[in-house]
Amino acid sequence: MPDNKKFWQFRNSVDNTVELLLYGDISQTSWWGDExxxxxxxxELAGLGPLDKIVVRINSGGGDVFAAQAIGNQLEQHPAEVTAKIDGLCASAATIVACHCNRVIAANDTTYMVHPVRIGAYGYYDAEELRKYIEALAAIKESIVSLYVKKTGRDRDEVTDWMDATSWWTAATAKENGFVDELVDDEATVVENRGGMLFVNSINTGLPFNKAPNFVQSSKAAPAAAGGFVNKNSHKEEENMASEIKTVDDLRGAYPELVGKIEEAAAQEARNAERQRIQDIEEMCLPGSEDMTNEAKFTKPMSAEDYAKAVVKNAKKQGDKFLAGMAKDADDGGVNGVEASAGAAGGGEKKDEFMDALKAMGAKK
Structure with a gap:
């Protein structure tokens, strides 16, 4: 399996107990249609053999709902006692995994978030296709609401309102609302603003830092992160991150906001250049060259410089053709065979070559 598809890690398997680490995005790609x-x-889960306990350590901003549902259901159906341990952030699809566990434990300074279901659609769609997407969103939302109601014991309408409002909670509030069963005092959660993105315990949540609620942004670790990273292994992590960025997709995953700004700037520059190219071509268009101009602008695009050269060549070609036509007409009319005639008797008058040519042409008829 490609490394970029594996986002989980089973570790510390001792005495029929294992940890499942879910740090970062829950799948970079959708599990819809992925078998x-x-x-x-x-x-991998089955290969661990008989287990008494599974501890799911979560620090994730979410990801693919189908991946979260598949993992959650497998954990819920497993005979072992499954406990979710929230180490930093449990948001979006990560909450689906947590709610499938028998018990949820959260450190006091962790964060919980639920929000409306979203879908990423790329391409062009007609009304019927969009309607099907909306129906799919509604069905997915209903399944998640049912899971939340089962976990919290709260009213369906109340749970739906929480989702629709995009609710950010402290661990204590998440416990009050029924999503967390126990609070513990563990090591302080490290919240950082790295390039405008929210990092929790060195994990990119995929969420803009300025979109996080105030209690997250103003946490005790956030100010220290403004001037640099507070983790002791931060330098090593930055080196590892740099070594892992080998493709455009890797860069986009690590710095989505930066890549988005670069791509938008490049797109705007390309749009401006194209508008200028078309304007320059239109300003050089000569009467009779409309077809060539349209080709240069659209069907056979070329730069304004190349178009200018083409216009000059075409004008020279047309000029040569015109002069050749004039010479042929003169030959056909006999003008080139007419010799100069003597002046009228009495002399002294200026010879009119044009009239002489006309007379000569009339004499040949």
Whole structure:
């Protein structure tokens, strides 16, 4: 399996107990239509043999709902006692995994977030296709609401309102609302603003820092992060991150906001250049060259400089053709065979070559 598809890690398997680490995005790609990756997870879980306890350590801003549902259901159906341990952030699809666990424990300074279901659609769609997407969103939302109601014991309308409002909670509020069963005092959660993105315990949540609620932004670790990273292994992590960025997709995953700004700036520059190219071509258009101009602008695009050269060549070609036509007309009319005639008797008058040519042409008829 490609490394970029595996986002989980089973570790510390001792005495029929294992930890499942879910740090970062829950799948970079959707598990919808993917049979290989879910099977890989199931095979790894089964390969651990009989287990008494599974501890799911979560620090994630969410990800693919289908991946979260598949993992959550496999954990819920497992005979072992499954406990979710929130180490930093549990948001979006990560909450689905947590709610499938038998018990949820959160450190006091961690954060919980639920929000409306979203779908990423790329391309062009007609009304019927969009309607199907909306129906799919509604169905997915209902399944998540049912899971939340089962976990919290709260009213369906109340849970739906929480989702629709995009609710950010402290661990204590999440416990009050029924999503967390126990609070513990662990090591302080490290919240950082790295390039405008929210990092929790060195994990990119995929969420803009300025979109996080005030209690997250103003946490005790956030100010220290403004001037640099507070983690002791931060330099090593930055080196590892740099070594892992080998493709455009890697860069986009690590710095989505920066890549987005670069791409938008490049797109705007390209749009401006194209408008200028078309304007320059239109300003050089000569009467009779409309077809060539349209080709240069659209069907056979060329730069304004190349178009200018083409216009000069075409004008020279047309000029040569015109002069050749004039010479042929003169030959056909006999003008080139007319010799100069003597002046009228009495002399002294200026010879009119034009009239002489006309007379000569009349004499040949």
């Amino acid at each position: 290989v990756t879910p099977r890989q997870f199931a095979d």
